[in-house]
Structures are given as C-alpha cells and as structure tokens.
Amino acid sequence: MSERPTVLFVCVRNAGKSRMAAGLMQAALTRRGLPDAVAVTSAGTAPGGSVNALSAQSLRELGADIGGEPPTALTPAMVADATVVVTLGREAHVDPVPGPRFQAWDTDEPSTRGIEGIDRMRLVRDDIAARVEALLDDLVGQTRGS
Numbered sequence: 001m002s003e004r005p006t007v008l009f010v011c012v013r014n015a016g017k018s019r020m021a022a023g024l025m026q027a028a029l030t031r032r033g034l035p036d037a038v039a040v041t042s043a044g045t046a047p048g049g050s051v052n053a054l055s056a057q058s059l060r061e062l063g064a065d066i067g068g069e070p071p072t073a074l075t076p077a078m079v080a081d082a083t084v085v086v087t088l089g090r091e092a093h094v095d096p097v098p099g100p101r102f103q104a105w106d107t108d109e110p111s112t113r114g115i116e117g118i119d120r121m122r123l124v125r126d127d128i129a130a131r132v133e134a135l136l137d138d139l140v141g142q143t144r145g146s
Contacts, residue, residue, distance in 0.1 A: 005083035014044025014071035017088035023066040047071035
C-alpha cells in the first residue's frame with residue numbers, strides 16, 4: 001500500500017481512552033519528526049457529549065491537547081477506510097470487515113485496584129502510551145526516539 005496508514009481508535013464514548021490514544025499517537029509522531037506519516041482518528045460506538053476532563057488533564061501533562069473537538073460517532077466508512085482499527089477497553093465492539101487489521105486493547109483499569117481520579121487516569125494513559133508506541137513502531141518501522 002503506497003498511501004499512508006490510517007489508525008482508527010475506538011471506545012464507547014470517544015471521551016477518554018480512544019481520544020487519549022489518538023492524542024498520544026499524534027504526539028509520538030510529532031516527537032519522531034513524522035507528523036504526517038500516519039493519519040490518526042478516533043470515534044465512539046455511543047459517543048458522549050464532551051471529552052473526559054481527567055483524560056484531557058493527563059495528556060496536557062505530556063503536552064498533548066485532546067479537548068478541542070467533541071466526541072465523534074463511529075461510522076462504517078471510518079472502519080472500512082482504516083488500515084488498523086483499535087478498540088480500547090472491554091465495552092466497545094467493532095464488527096470486523098475485510099481490509100483493516102483489527103486489534104483489541106484490554107487496557108489497564110486501575111479502578112479495580114481502588115485507584116481513582118487523576119492517579120487512575122495517569123496509569124491508563126501510560127498503558128495506552130506504551131501500546132501506541134509499539135503500534136507506531138510497527139507502522140513506520142522506526143525505533144522510538146528519546
């Protein structure tokens with residue numbers, strides 16, 4: 001495929017995990033000097049009204065902003081047009097179609113260990129960030145920068 005890859009991150013509300021993954025991937029692309037190497041999108045199977053404030057705060061700590069646009073509804077065209085579709089968490093489900101590669105990330109859920117608030121969101125963020133870096137390594141064939 002000669003076109004740049006497209007990654008679609010999906011969660012239920014497109015207010016937290018999928019938005020964090022998209023923001024983290026875009027930040028990693030920029031940090032690597034490859035801001036346009038991968039098209040990055042996110043959507044929700046039942047989108048909420050706004051981005052989760054703690055998700056946005058945890059990404060601002062790393063210099064990434066995910067609060068600019070409201071959550072987006074997942075469409076069949078988004079799925080069909082993606083190179084990779086990543087569902088985050090256990091609740092979101094996307095029916096596979098021919099073409100894209102599908103991944104399900106069962107992300108860390110610190111609340112099951114009694115960790116809440118911004119501490120919870122930082123752990124979720126860090127789990128997603130590690131997965132994003134590995135996916136990006138796979139897509140662009142470049143090792144992580146420091």
